[in-house]
Amino acid sequence: MFDLIKLFFDICLLKKAPQYLPYSVNLLKILAIINIAINFLLINMGIYWFSALLEAVAGVLLVGGFSWICLFFNRKSTRFCQMTCALLGADALIDFFAIPVIATMALNQGGLLVFLVMIALIIWHWLVTGHIIRNSLEQSFIFSLGLAFLYLVASYKITALIIS
DSSP states (O other): OHHHHHHHHHHHTTSSOGGGSOOOHHHHHHHHHHHHHHHHHHHTTTSOHHHHHHHHHHHHHHHHHHHHHHHHHTTOGGGHHHHHHHHHHHHHHHHHHHHHHHHHHHTTOSHHHHHHHHHHHHHHHHHHHHHHHHHHHTOOHHHHHHHHHHHHHHHHHHHHHHHO
């Protein structure tokens, strides 16, 4: 377990690629549950618990759908499990670090410093997502960052629709 957590840290630090993850459907299921739990904690600070749970589940489904679409059109469908595991694990890790920041913002504390940390986390999430896409699809980093940006904006919009 420690080796997997270290591997996700390395992926988030752009040192390792999704190919280093084991191909495991059980790992995918565990990461989906962990991602839902962490996102639920993160989202539940601001909205009703059922909406938070719905948004967390929708987030995991969006990751899976995005992975499948990208890999299908690049004819690399066999990488679905590893790419989705990498995206879910990296998302859970970054969101875990965002919990204190979101909690501080929910209490209207911290001011500019908390805002800057939140912006840094968003940019880090974007870079990590682009890194995972680049290695999974074997595309250029610029293309992958563009695709990651489109994915993140679309996922924020879709989850905003769920909340309202």
